[in-house]
Amino acid sequence: MSEPLPDVRSYRLSPEVVAPLRERLSDVALQTIDAITAEVPAYTEAFTGLLGSKIERAVKAALGTFLNLVSRAYGPDPQSPLAPALEAAYALGRGEARSGRSLDALLGAYRVGARVAWRELAAISVGAGQPAPIIAHFAELVFAYIDELSAASVAGHADELASTGRARLRHLEQLARALLAGEAEQSLIAAAERADWPPPQSLTAVLVPEHAARTVVDLLDSRTLQLSEAGPGVQDFSLLLVPDAHGTSRAAVTGLLRGQSAVVGPARPWTQVRASFDRAVRTMQIPGLSPAGRIVDTEDHLAVLVLTADPQALADLRAKVLAPLAGGPDLAATKLVETLRSWLMHQGRREDVAAELFIHPQTVRYRMTRLRELYGDRLRDPEWLSALTIALAAPSAPTAPSP
Structure with missing residues (x-):
């Protein structure tokens, strides 16, 4: 079982050890960037153009912070440079999530970066005549530092995904409520853009019991909108707005609902789905058309709906x-x-x-x-x-x- 990495905050190296490393810092940064570009496909394009120069500066800053950290005088130091480095790593993680790069890609970049940075720094130390114990001690510090940075980036990546997910869920709910309110088309298009929701040709209102909504929505189109509280007349039911359940696709959707209690409204142009919802609600209120234990397709009861309209x-x-x-x-x-x-x-x-x-x-x-x-x-x-x-x-x- 391997020993835990040391606390990089408490270790120090002498100026004589650090000086040759600082002189070759730019070369080490370039070697690190080249290796990440070659070995982590997700970063091949990221290192081109203006973004490449920003990343180069960030890598140099991270390595420079490490050298500053381990070359301080011994003793307590409330102005440790590690805190800003961790903040930068956290921000990097959030930025990578916003850019759509996965956590695996980010951690892969850290692994490659740690390996190459250590290889280059070790070569410089050997060339400067440093003894083996010092170089081994230095290796521990390098990997402890990278471990701290990667942990901060992982936290930033996770927080950004969680924050983005919560914000999108809010936008999707706002879109669903705007659709039910029958807002103007331009307003609905803007709401769809805010929610990053590609509009379908049609939407179909489906009412299902609240306890079954999560199970059902996982079976349907990923663009399906959901409201737990659809309004008066549908207590204990959730509303699902299902994309493109028209034509031959309608049978497929009702097939997925088999075994559930559900009322399926008509397919309508997506900006007019309020009409589908209204019909589904009215169908539930007609004696004999309760969805208890079955699927009630409003298309099968048009005559009754007409007869009970007034x-x-x-x-x-x-x-x-x-x-x-x-x-x-x-x-x-x-x-x-x-x-x-x-x-x-x-x-x-x-x-x-x-x-x-x-x-x-x-x-x-x-x-x-x-x-x-x-x-x-x-x-x-x-x-x-x-x-x-x-x-x-x-x-x-x-x-x-x-x-």
């Missing part, structure tokens, strides 16, 4: 078309209403009506005779037949109204 108008229509049945016994009226509905749905085919209602065809004939007595010629009027069909086709059609 509940008060539908109630008024029902009251109007069923008025001829008012005043009779409730049970008889209920049987007449269900017979009339079936007769309309089956286009007057008596056998089919009897089969649906589990009654004898003669009973169907009797009831229809009674309905013709109550409605008269209105059962031949196309407008009345259309009104009756709409009123009785809607879910939860009531029995005849009370007088």
Whole structure:
């Protein structure tokens, strides 16, 4: 088991050891940069142009700081040059994260840099006639220093990614809320740019229980937007805005949702997804269309959605078309209403009506005779037949109204 590296803050080297190293500092920095460029592909382009000269200065500064650190007089020194070096290394880590370079690339650069810097510095020390114990001691200091710098850079890299991630999540949530608010297109485009979110052709609102949202969103397009609190009427449900779930892709999305409780709205141009959300919410509120344990695709229930678009108008229509049945016994009226509905749905085919209602065809004939007595010629009027069909086709059609 290898011994831990020494604390570079407490070690010192004599000026005689450091002097030849300081004279060759620029050469060591160039050798280090060349090696990193050759061995770490992520940095090949980074060292070209103006950025290359900045990095060269940074490497020289880091090596110079190291020499300053280990050549100070022995004893406590509150003005240690290590603190600024660690701050610079931390800033380097954050900058590398912003540039899109991975932590592996950064640590690879440190490993190569440490190896080459030590090789060149050791060669200079040997050339200056330094004894082996001094050179070995110097090696420990070099690697302890690089270890401190790399740890600071790792922290900076992680902090930048975390900060950037949190900021992007905030921007994505703001974008989702702007979409639900129906903001102007230019405002939505600006919000998408802030969130670094490439707009799709369409968005589809999908409502899923809050406890299942994380599992579901991991199955969908990575651009899917999520809101845990979508608003009134959808308590305990999360909203997912799924990109490009139109055409043949819709079946693929509903397939991914299999086994979940979900309501899937229609696909709409991405700036108009509020309409998809509104339809999904309204579908949840229709009796019989609860998504408990199943997927409710709003595209499969368009007729019901149309019929329930104006509940008060539908109630008024029902009251109007069923008025001829008012005043009779409730049970008889209920049987007449269900017979009339079936007769309309089956286009007057008596056998089919009897089969649906589990009654004898003669009973169907009797009831229809009674309905013709109550409605008269209105059962031949196309407008009345259309009104009756709409009123009785809607879910939860009531029995005849009370007088």
